[in-house]
Amino acid sequence: MHQSNPNIDLRNYLSNYAFSLGDDLFSSFSTTRIEQIAIDNLLTIPKFTNEFWTSKQRQANSIHEVSYRACFKPQLPKFFIELLTKPGDVVYDPFAGRGTTVIEAALLNRNVIANDINPLSEILCKPRLFIPDFNSLQKRLNEIPIRNEIKQDIDLTMFFHPDTLNEILSIRSYLIDKKNSGIEDEIDMWIRMITTNRLTGHSKGFFSVYTLPPNQAVTQDQQKKINLKRKQVPEYRDTKKIILKKAKALLKNLTADQIERLKTIGTKAVFLNKDSTETEEIKSNSVSLTVTSPPFLDVVQYARDNWLRCWFNNLNAEEIGKKITMSKKVEDWCSVMSGVFKQLYRITKPNGYVAFEVGDVRGGKIKLDEYIADIGIRQNFNCVGIMVNEQSFTKTANIWGVTNNSKGTNTNKIVVFKKL
Numbered sequence: 001m002h003q004s005n006p007n008i009d010l011r012n013y014l015s016n017y018a019f020s021l022g023d024d025l026f027s028s029f030s031t032t033r034i035e036q037i038a039i040d041n042l043l044t045i046p047k048f049t050n051e052f053w054t055s056k057q058r059q060a061n062s063i064h065e066v067s068y069r070a071c072f073k074p075q076l077p078k079f080f081i082e083l084l085t086k087p088g089d090v091v092y093d094p095f096a097g098r099g100t101t102v103i104e105a106a107l108l109n110r111n112v113i114a115n116d117i118n119p120l121s122e123i124l125c126k127p128r129l130f131i132p133d134f135n136s137l138q139k140r141l142n143e144i145p146i147r148n149e150i151k152q153d154i155d156l157t158m159f160f161h162p163d164t165l166n167e168i169l170s171i172r173s174y175l176i177d178k179k180n181s182g183i184e185d186e187i188d189m190w191i192r193m194i195t196t197n198r199l200t201g202h203s204k205g206f207f208s209v210y211t212l213p214p215n216q217a218v219t220q221d222q223q224k225k226i227n228l229k230r231k232q233v234p235e236y237r238d239t240k241k242i243i244l245k246k247a248k249a250l251l252k253n254l255t256a257d258q259i260e261r262l263k264t265i266g267t268k269a270v271f272l273n274k275d276s277t278e279t280e281e282i283k284s285n286s287v288s289l290t291v292t293s294p295p296f297l298d299v300v301q302y303a304r305d306n307w308l309r310c311w312f313n314n315l316n317a318e319e320i321g322k323k324i325t326m327s328k329k330v331e332d333w334c335s336v337m338s339g340v341f342k343q344l345y346r347i348t349k350p351n352g353y354v355a356f357e358v359g360d361v362r363g364g365k366i367k368l369d370e371y372i373a374d375i376g377i378r379q380n381f382n383c384v385g386i387m388v389n390e391q392s393f394t395k396t397a398n399i400w401g402v403t404n405n406s407k408g409t410n411t412n413k414i415v416v417f418k419k420l
C-alpha cells in the first residue's frame, strides 16, 4: 500500500489539459485548493477542489437529454475522457445508467463498454449510438396500427387518457411482437427508447397527466391522490407527435460526422447486463479509462422509480430490484465496491485510470469518497487524488441530478486511480 508522490500526477495532467484549453482555464486551475486526506492512518492523498468544469463553459450535446435517476452531467465524463485517453482507447462504465459516459466517449471517438444490472440502461443508451433518419422514424411510427381491443394487464387510467393509453398499449404490443420475432431493428429501438422516456412527467411533453418528473414513477394509488388534490383528469396526448418532437430535440445539435462516428463506435460497442462484480466477459488489461458513479448506499430506489418504464418494456421491476445494490450499511456497500474494484483492477490497462464519482450521504456524515480511496488502494491501484468539482449553483442543475450542498453549490467528488 505504498504510494509514491501521489499528487504530482494529477497536477501534471491538469496543467497539460489546461494548456490545450487556453489560459482562462489554466488560471482557474491555479486557484485549486489542495488538502491532504489521511486514509486508514497509513497514507495521505490530495483532495483538489475547484470548478474544473461547468455546464456553461462546455455545452453538452442534445443527444444526452434522456432522464435517468442520479445521472451525471456529460461534462464530467468528458473532462476525464479528454484528459486521460486518446481516440480508439476503450472507455468503460460498470454502472452505465442512461449511458452518459458511453455516449460522451463515443462522441469523442473512443470505444465503449457499458454494463448495468438494469436492462433499462441498454434500452435507453444503445439506440442513441444508431441514429435513424428522421423521415424513416416518422414513416415507421405511422405504420404502427393503433388498436382498441388490447387488454391492459394493469390499471393505468389514473395516468393516461383512454385514447392515449390505447396508443401506448399499441406501441408496446408492436414492440413486444417485433422483439419476440427477433426482427426489432434500430428504428424500433429508437421508438422504444423515446416512448420509455416520455411515459410520465410533469408537462405536456409527456403522455401522462401531471405527475412526478419522468425518472420517478409514483404508484397507481399515489397518482389517484395527486389527481384528487390537483382536481385533474388525464387529457388526451398525441403519443406519435410527442415521440417525434422528442426525437427532433435529441437530434438538435448532432452533426453528420458525429452520427457517423456514433455508428462506427456503436457497431463495436459491448453492452453487458451483469452485476458489476461479475464482468468476466471483459478482457484483462483492456480498458484505458473507467468513468462511473455507483448507487450511493440506499439513497435512490432505482427499481421502484422505474416500475412503469419496466412495465412498458415487459420487464419485471421486482426481479431487477432484487439485483440492484441497495445497502443501508456502509460496510455492506464497501464490500460490494471491493468486488467492483477487483474487476476494475483486472480489466484496466497498465497506466490506465479509473474516475469513480461518489457523493456525501446521510447529510455529509458518511464520506464515500474516502471509503472508495481506501478500497481502490487495497486492490492495488495508485490513488491519484480526490477531485471535488464545486460549481456555482444554477437552477437547471437539479434536472441533472447533481447534489446541491448547503452553500448553494453543486458538488461532485471523483476519486481518481491509476494502475501502475
Ligand SMILES: C[S@@+](CC[C@H](N)C(=O)[O-])C[C@H]1O[C@@H](n2cnc3c(N)ncnc32)[C@H](O)[C@@H]1O
Pocket (backbone or CB within 6 Å): 068, 069, 070, 071, 072, 073, 094, 095, 096, 097, 098, 099, 100, 101, 115, 116, 117, 118, 121, 274, 275, 276, 277, 292, 293, 294, 295, 296, 302, 323, 324, 325, 326
Ligand atoms: C448512479 S446510477 C448511474 C448513472 C449514470 N452515471 C448516468 O449518468 O446515467 C447507478 C446505476 O447502477 C446500476 N446498478 C446498481 N447496482 C448494480 C450492480 N450491482 N451492478 C451493476 N449495475 C448496478 C443501477 O441500475 C443504476 O443504473
